Amino acid sequence: MNAMTQKELHTLSNSHLDALEEETIFILREVAAAFERPTLLFSGGKDSLVMLKCAEKAFGAGRLPYPLLMIDTGHNFKEVTDFRDFRAKELGAELIVRSVEDSMKRGTVRLAHPGESRNVHQSVTLLEAIEEFRFDALIGGARRDEEKARAKERIFSHRDSFGQWQPKAQRPELWTLFNHKLQPGEHFRVFPISNWTELDVWQYIARENIALPSIYYTHKREVVDRRGLLVPVTELTPPKDGEEVVVRDVRFRTVGDITCTCPVESTAATPEQIVLETLAADVSERGATRMDDKTSEASMEKRKKDGYF
DSSP: OOHHHHHHHHHOOOTHHHHHHHHHHHHHHHHHHHOSSEEEEOOSSHHHHHHHHHHHHHHOTTOOSSOEEEEEOSOBOHHHHHHHHHHHHHHTOOEEEEEHHHHHHHTSOOOSSTTSOSGGGHHHHHHHHHHHHTOSEEEOOOOTTSOHHHHTOOSEEEEOTTOOOOGGGOOOOGGGOOOOOOOTTOEEEEOTTTTOOHHHHHHHHHHHTOOOOGGGSOEEEEEEEETTEEEEOOSSSOOOTTOOOEEEEEEOSSOOBTTTBOOEEOOOOSHHHHHHHHHHOOSOHHHHHBGGGGSOTTHHHHHHHTTOO
16 A cells, blocks of 8 residues: 555545434334334345444344345355354344245246356345235345446335336435335335445445455455456356466455356455545446346346346
């Protein structure tokens, strides 16, 4: 780290985090007050851990008024699922896990081929969980800076009785007034950290000393370079013919299904060092790491219309 970057880090203000935190806490309390059966989506990833920290401040440790929900593809990084279980137990929170594999056994999810990514099929399992528990609000850690389709979302995003999102039918939210009205069978997806950026998240993690799964920080991993992405070499993502396997110092900017999530080259071992890398980044975290968003310009929007979070 050269003198210039050290100076930038020293002078970088995080006073705006107070306003972002206050807004998030307000939204979390609004959901608890306005809905009968809300749940907080919790993957063990950095955004959901930031949101969980705000929920602790909103209600107190061990007093969350809604359960945590995880939709598990069965292809998640073990470091993340282990941390998810540890954090939920530490908080004394109820953790509900529903699996894409169970949907496959029921026949509601059918893969085109055994190697197909299960990521997109989370929508089916999520909608089944909503029906099972009759959830009327699902709180998630999506942010508007992640991807173009996410930027179209309101904080309170209405979903119809089929779980579908209609971007042209979004409700206005002037003066932070949220329309909570629902018809039978409908629900809301609520995004309390919509107005945060990746940089805000890492500044908050640094300020609040939030523990994260180890793969968010630099570590050595076997990867192959595929279409400009560093694909991790695993049983689920083996190298293709002609690809060279190399060991790189990497970290994950975002964490999802193994079959579609890639790390980035990095030696950042602390939140402060990641803040500096984020300041210099010119590609969004999903754009730099997610294979499923490379299929088309509208891939995320299509999945959201089908019920994806």
